[in-house]
Amino acid sequence: MTTTAPTAKIASSTSVKVRRFQDRLATAILWGMASSIIVMLSIFVIYLVWIGARYITPDFLFGLPKETEPGGGIGPEIFNSFYILILTMFFTIPIAVSAGIYLQEYAKPGRFRDIVQFSAEALATVPSIVMGLFGLLIFIYTLHWRFGALAGALTMTVVNLPSLMRVTQEALNTVPNSLREASMGIGATRWQTILQTVLPSSIAPLTTGVVLVAGRIFGETAVLIFTAGLSVSINAPYDFSPGHTAETLAVHTWYTHSESIVPDVDRIGNGSALVLLIMVFVFNVGARLVGRALSKRFTGKVA
Amino acid sequence: MAVAMDLKTKLNAKDVDIYYGSFQAIKNANLAMRGQTVTALIGPSGCGKSTFLRALNRMHDLTPGARVTGDITLDGMNIYASDADPVVIRHRIGMVFQRPNPFPKTIFENVVYGPRIHGERNYKKLQEIAERSLRQAALWDEVKDRLNRSALDISGGQQQRLCIARVLAVQPDVILMDEPASALDPIATSKIEDLIGELKRDYTVIIVTHSMQQAARISEFTAFFHLGEIVEVGTTNDIFTKPKEKRTEDYITGRFG
Amino acid sequence: MIATGQARRSHRNEAIATWILRSASLFVIGAMAFLLVYLTFEGTKTFFVDGVSPFEFLFSTNYQPDMKHPGALVFIVGSLAITTFAIAVGGPFGIAVGVFLSELAPKSMAGILKPAIEVMVGVPSVVYGWIGLSLLVPLMRQITGGVGFGLASSGIVLAIMILPTVISLSEDAFRSLPGTLKEASMAVGATRWQTIVQVLLPAASSGLTVAVILGVARAIGETLAVQLVIGNATILPAGLFAPTAALTTEIITDMPGAANNSPLEHALFSMALLLLLIAMVLIVFVRFALRKRN
Numbered sequence: 092m093t094t095t096a097p098t099a100k101i102a103s104s105t106s107v108k109v110r111r112f113q114d115r116l117a118t119a120i121l122w123g124m125a126s127s128i129i130v131m132l133s134i135f136v137i138y139l140v141w142i143g144a145r146y147i148t149p150d151f152l153f154g155l156p157k158e159t160e161p162g163g164g165i166g167p168e169i170f171n172s173f174y175i176l177i178l179t180m181f182f183t184i185p186i187a188v189s190a191g192i193y194l195q196e197y198a199k200p201g202r203f204r205d206i207v208q209f210s211a212e213a214l215a216t217v218p219s220i221v222m223g224l225f226g227l228l229i230f231i232y233t234l235h236w237r238f239g240a241l242a243g244a245l246t247m248t249v250v251n252l253p254s255l256m257r258v259t260q261e262a263l264n265t266v267p268n269s270l271r272e273a274s275m276g277i278g279a280t281r282w283q284t285i286l287q288t289v290l291p292s293s294i295a296p297l298t299t300g301v302v303l304v305a306g307r308i309f310g311e312t313a314v315l316i317f318t319a320g321l322s323v324s325i326n327a328p329y330d331f332s333p334g335h336t337a338e339t340l341a342v343h344t345w346y347t348h349s350e351s352i353v354p355d356v357d358r359i360g361n362g363s364a365l366v367l368l369i370m371v372f373v374f375n376v377g378a379r380l381v382g383r384a385l386s387k388r389f390t391g392k393v394a
Numbered sequence: 395m396a397v398a399m400d401l402k403t404k405l406n407a408k409d410v411d412i413y414y415g416s417f418q419a420i421k422n423a424n425l426a427m428r429g430q431t432v433t434a435l436i437g438p439s440g441c442g443k444s445t446f447l448r449a450l451n452r453m454h455d456l457t458p459g460a461r462v463t464g465d466i467t468l469d470g471m472n473i474y475a476s477d478a479d480p481v482v483i484r485h486r487i488g489m490v491f492q493r494p495n496p497f498p499k500t501i502f503e504n505v506v507y508g509p510r511i512h513g514e515r516n517y518k519k520l521q522e523i524a525e526r527s528l529r530q531a532a533l534w535d536e537v538k539d540r541l542n543r544s545a546l547d548i549s550g551g552q553q554q555r556l557c558i559a560r561v562l563a564v565q566p567d568v569i570l571m572d573e574p575a576s577a578l579d580p581i582a583t584s585k586i587e588d589l590i591g592e593l594k595r596d597y598t599v600i601i602v603t604h605s606m607q608q609a610a611r612i613s614e615f616t617a618f619f620h621l622g623e624i625v626e627v628g629t630t631n632d633i634f635t636k637p638k639e640k641r642t643e644d645y646i647t648g649r650f651g
Numbered sequence: 652m653i654a655t656g657q658a659r660r661s662h663r664n665e666a667i668a669t670w671i672l673r674s675a676s677l678f679v680i681g682a683m684a685f686l687l688v689y690l691t692f693e694g695t696k697t698f699f700v701d702g703v704s705p706f707e708f709l710f711s712t713n714y715q716p717d718m719k720h721p722g723a724l725v726f727i728v729g730s731l732a733i734t735t736f737a738i739a740v741g742g743p744f745g746i747a748v749g750v751f752l753s754e755l756a757p758k759s760m761a762g763i764l765k766p767a768i769e770v771m772v773g774v775p776s777v778v779y780g781w782i783g784l785s786l787l788v789p790l791m792r793q794i795t796g797g798v799g800f801g802l803a804s805s806g807i808v809l810a811i812m813i814l815p816t817v818i819s820l821s822e823d824a825f826r827s828l829p830g831t832l833k834e835a836s837m838a839v840g841a842t843r844w845q846t847i848v849q850v851l852l853p854a855a856s857s858g859l860t861v862a863v864i865l866g867v868a869r870a871i872g873e874t875l876a877v878q879l880v881i882g883n884a885t886i887l888p889a890g891l892f893a894p895t896a897a898l899t900t901e902i903i904t905d906m907p908g909a910a911n912n913s914p915l916e917h918a919l920f921s922m923a924l925l926l927l928l929i930a931m932v933l934i935v936f937v938r939f940a941l942r943k944r945n
Contacts, residue, residue: 110844113844113845114842122755124748139778139782185675186675186679190679193673197669209938210684211679214683216930216931216933221926224902225690229689283664307772313903344778360781364777367774367778368778371774375773
């Protein structure tokens, strides 16, 4: 049987050449697009470091802000950011993790489950400024509270319920069913199984997810402008009272440009932006490290 | 394998049907399983033997859409009665699964998981239980120096014996085994088979197996399943040397399955 | 088989735990419902208390809220315009990178790109706005000779911000396709690119639609970053490069100074309600798209 003729006929040279060229061109374009994202992000990081690094002094990081003069610091704002973060987590984690466990481990597929999932998805899509107004409406206008950390944290709780629920559900999903069977087969109740086996096995992805969400809470602005306020408490730098205004770092960065009248806008703005960026990395890398450490500790499971 | 024909019936299934949604997986199953013996459930794949086994400790409660009708009694008491507690039932009827499924905890924590769940807090007692169960599972000598190491670090065969120890720790009356050696190598398999031979002195063992040779080696009684029905029940010797039903004979001689 | 004391205790704990968990789920439903009801209540005060007609609110450009003429058309157009720009740029780009990650990227590249995207998700919107303000606006000023603020700047910033969302949802959409589709196509001699365009893209269309819709949702709700680069001029956009305003930016600009119960405050809440309703409509679209897939 001759071998030259058939292959030459099947592979019509023009068509294949054109298609292969298109394939290569498209591949190159896609590579370019993907790389451009990395390049763009690098530019952002380098730029922020370039314009902000010189301002990061201990005075800046721990000092008090000033209303009209140059030389203010962001100490209380950093404190407030952490304070509100922790307060928010304090409320959100119990509710979101519980709801997540219920949806993933208990609820039978049906109306109730659908409605809860839908509510969570809906909450996740509401713009954060609308949430901020909601918090304003409830806490400041209706309940007549003052602007403060508590109003901010409670509103942030509602904002973050959906993401923490998703984190919980995905973490629980990583636990294979054979473990649940083994536990219940020995006579454990579903709750005992969850508490003693499923939750411990899912602690690594759960914690990673929580830290990542925490990172996003740290940078939230629109909600807190209307609930936690635009200035720091008079008892700065460290005021734990939930009813005193608690401007966070992110809010301060915005405020500096929009409303503030200090002459060193660049200094405060660039410095704050850089600190925020650094915190993003801290949370991201932290999440990964924590996840890896927990995986190892809870023997055998790979992250 | 001496067979005592006057052993009492420990676990009895009468007119059992099992449905998954509208599909009937088990039709009219009747089987008396005697105490302190090994009863083997054999048959081609997909014939329902695992389904039947899981009904014996109410594992189908965990499957939405699954329905079990009929009577299954342990020592005369119906395990599906409305006031029967699955938690207690699974305490008395334990299960070992096809793939070893140790918890990602230490060996010790795996073994004492059951007793802890059922309320035992005394550490000394737990240590005793752990040693006793691991000895019964013929695993003690191999792991006694590494009880605090992860259960996932031991071999597959050892993990399966650990799972058996885990079940033994709650001191059940009956042990259900769903093809316990099918995921293991021949050496580990023979260790498990030896173990079953030892266990039947104190426990009632029901074992699903796809290996007829295994059934012939370790069981006193055998039930042959086909297409969701129990076709024939008898002593293992009778089933394998003088089967009464044609389908049984066909399966034994390898004509299908 | 009657429950022993210990078993009874376990069952009681189980019942308590189940009750707590279910209550948490109910809280989620309650929060959403409460949000809808309360915002509707406050957001319709413009119409019921101040006597403004919804028609005027939605279609008039005469924005003088204190005189009870809160024509919000300027902002509605602004929001729609920047969102359209953002999705026109960010949508295809995001889908393309999604394809890249799912079909083309070697592990090494994915190992850099995916963490990069994760970082992008975590960057606060103020920081994006700040970069837009200090980098993009001067750049636009140079290129166009205008002020640098406006639709285009906002659209670009938004496009960048929605990229992570569109990319990861697109990637998921492609990954969830059965491998047999790709194999069947390659088996008849199609190139990889042909397979992507002719087979994978259509097959993943519902997932990609979801990616785009959620990108839109993200864009239309973004406030801070846009406010810093859009110019905040309450006039209809005169072009891509002239300052204008959006619903979200108007709210954040004027709300801090609005007196409680003033017509201005009511108007702003009505805008918030409008945004909420848009978000709800988008979710319904997403559900639709998902149902079509199944």
